[in-house]
Amino acid sequence: MLKISNLTKLYGIVIGVNDMSVDLPKGAYGLLGPNGSGKTTLLNLITGQLKPTVGQVEGLAYRGHKIELLAEKSCFEEVAYLILNKDLPNSIQLKHFEKEEKNNRELSKNLYEIIKHMPKKSHPMDVARTAVSVMGLEDKETSDSSPEANMRKALRIFAKTPTALAAFYRIRSGKKIIKPKKELTFAENFFYMCFGKVPQKEIVKAFDVSLILYAEHSFNVSTFTARTITSSLSDIHSAITGAIGSLKGPLHGGANEAVMHMMKEIGKPEKAKAWIENALNKKKVVMGFGHRVYRTGDSRVPTMKHYMFKVAKLLKKEKYTIMYEILEKVMLQRKNIHPNVDFPCGPTYYMMGIDIDFYTPIFVMSRITGWSAHIMEQHASNKLIRPVSYTHLTLPTKRIV
Numbered sequence: 024m025l026k027i028s029n030l031t032k033l034y035g036i037v038i039g040v041n042d043m044s045v046d047l048p049k050g051a052y053g054l055l056g057p058n059g060s061g062k063t064t065l066l067n068l069i070t071g072q073l074k075p076t077v078g079q080v081e082g083l084a085y086r087g088h089k090i091e092l093l094a095e096k097s098c099f100e101e102v103a104y105l106i107l108n109k110d111l112p113n114s115i116q117l118k119h120f121e122k123e124e125k126n127n128r129e130l131s132k133n134l135y136e137i138i139k140h141m142p143k144k145s146h147p148m149d150v151a152r153t154a155v156s157v158m159g160l161e162d163k164e165t166s167d168s169s170p171e172a173n174m175r176k177a178l179r180i181f182a183k184t185p186t187a188l189a190a191f192y193r194i195r196s197g198k199k200i201i202k203p204k205k206e207l208t209f210a211e212n213f214f215y216m217c218f219g220k221v222p223q224k225e226i227v228k229a230f231d232v233s234l235i236l237y238a239e240h241s242f243n244v245s246t247f248t249a250r251t252i253t254s255s256l257s258d259i260h261s262a263i264t265g266a267i268g269s270l271k272g273p274l275h276g277g278a279n280e281a282v283m284h285m286m287k288e289i290g291k292p293e294k295a296k297a298w299i300e301n302a303l304n305k306k307k308v309v310m311g312f313g314h315r316v317y318r319t320g321d322s323r324v325p326t327m328k329h330y331m332f333k334v335a336k337l338l339k340k341e342k343y344t345i346m347y348e349i350l351e352k353v354m355l356q357r358k359n360i361h362p363n364v365d366f367p368c369g370p371t372y373y374m375m376g377i378d379i380d381f382y383t384p385i386f387v388m389s390r391i392t393g394w395s396a397h398i399m400e401q402h403a404s405n406k407l408i409r410p411v412s413y414t415h416l417t418l419p420t421k422r423i424v
Contacts, residue, residue: 026319030078032064035406039064042078074241074400083322085239086110094326099209099234099389100124106239106392107177107399120178121208127182128203128212130190131161135200138187143195147188147384148271152264154187155180159260168258168402176259177395185209185388189216192381210234213388218376225337226375229330233368236323237386239393245269245276249394253401254408266394267387279382281310282369292345299353311366312354323364331367334374343370 026046032039040061054062067073069080083090086105093102097111104112104120112120130138134157141150158180159165164172190200193216201216210231211221221227240246248269252262270276289298302309314321328347335344347370354360372382 026080027069028079030065030068030080031076032061032068032073033076040068040075044078074397076242079241083240090236090323091326094232094235097235099231099238102235102238103181103209103392106396107174123178124182124209125203125205127179128186128205130183130186133161134158134187135190138190139194139200141191141194145191145195146271147191147381148267148276148387150191151184151188151384151387152267152271155184155260155267156264158183159258159264162260165258165260168256170399170403173259173395173399173402177391177399180260180263181391181395184391185213186216188381188384188388189213192217192378222375223337225333229334229371230375232330233327233371233385234389236327236364237368237389239390239396243275244272245390246394246397250397250401251408253398254405256402256405259395259398262398263391263394266390270383270387270390276383276386278310278363278365279369279372279386280379282366283373283379283382285310286343286346286370286373289346292342292349295346295349296353299350300357303353303357309350309354311369312358312360312362314361314363320361321363324362324367327364327367327371328362331371331374334371338374340374343374346370 028044030040030043043065054065056062064073068075085093085102086109088105088111093105097105100121101112101117103124104117108116134154137157138150138154141153162176162179164176186203193200201219203212204215207215207221208227208231210227214221214227214230245266249262249266252265253259273281289295299309331347332344335341347367351362351366354362369379369382372385373379377385
């Protein structure tokens with residue numbers, strides 16, 4: 024089944040597709056219409072070759088590749104290359120991309136010192152935001168927004184951000200910083216820098232899948248922030264710094280953290296049903312459920328749920344899967360609201376031993392790829408984004424002399 028919800032594509036002020044919604048069961052379909060009616064634009068939106076201005080084609084695809092298949096068949100580095108370069112890499116291209124990423128992981132002595140002197144109670148999102156801003160101060164190509172320079176800078180930000188976050192992860196616990204290892208994959212290296220070791224391959228795969236699922240999601244608040252900043256012809260470091268600030272807001276990021284706080288509050292599976300019934304009766308918001316785009320279920324959830332359950336079985340922590348199923352069942356029965364991808368991601372990271380306040384920064388590590396692609400797309404066909412503000416004035420009833 025193909026589900027299209029409120030799909031709109033704007034080319035400047037020209038409307039390519041206007042607020043289209045349709046559910047198509049499995050089958051063969053054709054498009055009829057005169058030249059210029061939007062047929063090609065619609066097909067490119069469906070296949071992922073174009074990003075919608077508003078709306079969503081379900082399930083999610085990156086550059087025409089379904090995320091379910093990418094999560095199963097590809098590693099995060101391949102998906103990062105796809106998002107940035109518009110095509111999946113061949114073996115030579117992937118090897119070169121991985122080499123460049125590994126060669127750019129190390130931070131400057133200056134940035135390490137700045138992280139060491141950050142208040143230990145700083146929120147990791149503030150650390151991520153500040154680190155990217157400092158990278159912009161240090162980068163020799165900051166003012167060059169050519170496609171080639173932006174690609175190089177995107178790769179450097181992508182490679183260095185996990186190192187900065189892992190350094191703070193260690194510092195705030197009073198531990199020595201662990202430098203990155205070139206022999207390790209992107210996911211393996213993050214675990215190594217945080218914990219000094221790489222976990223079982225099943226844990227690494229689940230983490231890698233979460234990065235793939237978080238990498239890009241069309242026109243959300245942080246992406247719109249990045250594109251708006253870029254539209255003023257500002258640099259990529261400024262745009263990503265702004266995007267991180269936007270993602271820090273609890274109405275956009277942080278849901279995966281809130282899910283885990285909720286599960287910790289519940290404590291035991293046998294308390295889950297009573298807890299959620301009480302929360303719904305009191306009209307409380309249950310985190311990890313519902314989505315502004317997906318009305319009949321987040322297409323990323325089945326994949327992440329599968330890997331969450333694999334991790335729970337491996338680590339003998341099935342209480343979280345039992346709790347998951349109870350909460351999911353009650354929400355569907357009472358509210359007909361489906362879980363979103365943050366619902367399985369939160370407990371998955373917790374079972375891996377990652378501090379809860381680092382869940383959204385992990386989102387940043389992944390989403391840098393999507394933000395960078397949007398930023399480069401905005402630069403390639405730029406128009407200043409300046410929404411019109413309408414102010415309703417109440418005129419005085421008496422004449423003022």
